[in-house]
Amino acid sequence: MAIKGSLKEASLADVCQLLALGFKTGRLAVADGSRLGHIFFERGRIVHARIVNQRDRLGHLLVRDGLVTSEQVEQALAEQQRQPHRRFGELLGEQQRIDRGQLVKYVRLQIEEAIYQLFTWSRGNFHFEVDERPDNDILVSINPESLMLEAARRVDEWSLIEQKIPSLDLLFEVEHARLEAAGVQLAPEQQTVAPRFDGTRTVAQVVEETALSEFAVGKALFGLIQAGFAHRLGRRAQEPARPSAAEADERRNLGVAFFRTGMFADATREFARVLELEPADLPARFHLALIALQEGRLRESVRQLKALLEECGPSFPAYINLAVALRALDRSPDALLVLDEAEALRPGEPRTALLRGLILLGSRDLAPAAAALDEYRQRLGPARPGAEYYYNAALVAALRGDARGADSLLEEGLALHESSAPLLLLAGTLAEYREQPDAAELLYRRALEQDPLLPQAHKAQGDAAYQRGAHEEALRCYLRVLELAPDFSADVHARLGNIHFRRGDSRTAREHWERALRLDPDHELVRANLELAGHN
Numbered sequence: 001m002a003i004k005g006s007l008k009e010a011s012l013a014d015v016c017q018l019l020a021l022g023f024k025t026g027r028l029a030v031a032d033g034s035r036l037g038h039i040f041f042e043r044g045r046i047v048h049a050r051i052v053n054q055r056d057r058l059g060h061l062l063v064r065d066g067l068v069t070s071e072q073v074e075q076a077l078a079e080q081q082r083q084p085h086r087r088f089g090e091l092l093g094e095q096q097r098i099d100r101g102q103l104v105k106y107v108r109l110q111i112e113e114a115i116y117q118l119f120t121w122s123r124g125n126f127h128f129e130v131d132e133r134p135d136n137d138i139l140v141s142i143n144p145e146s147l148m149l150e151a152a153r154r155v156d157e158w159s160l161i162e163q164k165i166p167s168l169d170l171l172f173e174v175e176h177a178r179l180e181a182a183g184v185q186l187a188p189e190q191q192t193v194a195p196r197f198d199g200t201r202t203v204a205q206v207v208e209e210t211a212l213s214e215f216a217v218g219k220a221l222f223g224l225i226q227a228g229f230a231h232r233l234g235r236r237a238q239e240p241a242r243p244s245a246a247e248a249d250e251r252r253n254l255g256v257a258f259f260r261t262g263m264f265a266d267a268t269r270e271f272a273r274v275l276e277l278e279p280a281d282l283p284a285r286f287h288l289a290l291i292a293l294q295e296g297r298l299r300e301s302v303r304q305l306k307a308l309l310e311e312c313g314p315s316f317p318a319y320i321n322l323a324v325a326l327r328a329l330d331r332s333p334d335a336l337l338v339l340d341e342a343e344a345l346r347p348g349e350p351r352t353a354l355l356r357g358l359i360l361l362g363s364r365d366l367a368p369a370a371a372a373l374d375e376y377r378q379r380l381g382p383a384r385p386g387a388e389y390y391y392n393a394a395l396v397a398a399l400r401g402d403a404r405g406a407d408s409l410l411e412e413g414l415a416l417h418e419s420s421a422p423l424l425l426l427a428g429t430l431a432e433y434r435e436q437p438d439a440a441e442l443l444y445r446r447a448l449e450q451d452p453l454l455p456q457a458h459k460a461q462g463d464a465a466y467q468r469g470a471h472e473e474a475l476r477c478y479l480r481v482l483e484l485a486p487d488f489s490a491d492v493h494a495r496l497g498n499i500h501f502r503r504g505d506s507r508t509a510r511e512h513w514e515r516a517l518r519l520d521p522d523h524e525l526v527r528a529n530l531e532l533a534g535h536n
Helices: 012-021 058-064 069-082 088-094 100-118 144-164 177-182 189-197 203-210 212-225 242-262 265-277 282-294 298-312 314-326 332-345 350-362 366-380 387-399 403-416 421-433 437-450 454-467 471-484 490-502 506-519 524-535
Strands: 004-008 024-032 037-044 044-052 127-129 168-174 200-203 229-234
Touching: 004 012, 012 024, 012 037, 012 127, 012 144, 024 242, 037 100, 037 242, 044 100, 044 144, 044 200, 058 069, 058 100, 058 524, 100 144, 100 421, 100 524, 127 212, 144 212, 168 212, 189 200, 189 203, 189 212, 200 203, 203 212, 212 229, 242 265, 242 282, 265 282, 282 298, 282 314, 298 314, 314 332, 314 350, 332 350, 350 387, 387 403, 387 421, 403 421, 437 454, 454 471, 454 490, 471 490, 490 506, 490 524, 506 524
Parallel strands: none
Antiparallel strands: 004 127, 024 037, 024 127, 037 044, 168 200, 168 229
16 A cells, blocks of 8 residues: 655654554655655554665764774774675674664664654655565664654754754854853753854754754754854855766665655656766666656657667666566567566576566466466575565466465465455455355455555445445445546446436436446447437
């Protein structure tokens, strides 16, 4: 289930509360312009959070509190450069610089500060993707309610702080002589920041140097300003333009993060900027082709991927995605030929066998499709298959008349992917085929709980209600289908026409039947209904 929206329409607190109450597992992405943050949930509890392209301050915090030395941090960072897949905290722990309990404490602190910062973002969009999990080795378990109370308090306090500190690139100066003469006792954060506000550092630079959060630095400085011990000097002169390569790297990384989060408009903006700086940048061009594919601009995606292959030579990812686009365009023979090229580059790759199975299933070549999906399972080895495999393998088994095999695959798949709406929907369809309508409806409802935006599930629920004569319920389901996908199927319009005709609304009935015929000119039952309505 994907949940999307604008922060103007629903606050981050409301979204987090919805995910917590629903015991959801997945990744919530929050974007505000070129800023992007992630909050990960596990059964409604927060397990991780981060802000993309913001420097990790874990090492700075540990040095500040005397748990490790700067040299030890540098050693861990150097090792991380040699092993990019390893986490900084994991490397420190391996070197016995810090025990895991201390490490978890500071990771939790970073997570909380990231969330508090995200709560100050009032514009932009959010996007929740189910079952997405963080790749971090250290996770926590936090009740969102406790964080939201503190976040709300900070948001209110920050609105006051912003009246004196409207931007982090401003310069401030603390009047040390006056401060000493007053003999006041400063708070710990004020003791840390006061020496650094000397008229040469911006607020952002003090945040960077101290490893304190923006809120902590802002609050400390606000108190000094209110007491008359600090004053604003102005804004730092414009920094020299960064090298285009550095900006391109940052924009590219941000674009990839937006893409992985499903925020394609934001990703497109970042990749377009990369191409302005470096017109031949291949990763940016490749991701723009993938975005076109995700957004259904299939021919454009095919054109871009073919251009990349012609210019840069064979590429496994380009071949795989080109095959996906060709399959969506109903060009199965061409897609299979492209997969042969992908197989030649990476023999034995599981993704190639899976995609071959899906293409053959779409062509109703059921025996070869089953063989390809079996090959995919073998290539995976001990790895866990995804929900997509179980759905298609069960569908192939059902279409081949192997009801027992289909049931076995669905049972195994739902044990591993209990929140997969497509698997629940297919299980309901098979239950209905076995004349178990109550079990089918229960499965359809479960599918809708997992993905309320799935038109197929609303259609199945509507059909079940229609069959038992609950026409008002069926009407609501079918209308929801049309809200999500106006041209979903002729059958939806046909049954809506029947329902309205029974209610005595011949005009609306004719409108739906005519729409059904436009979608399926060979729908004889609808044509007969129109003729009958015309005689009446």
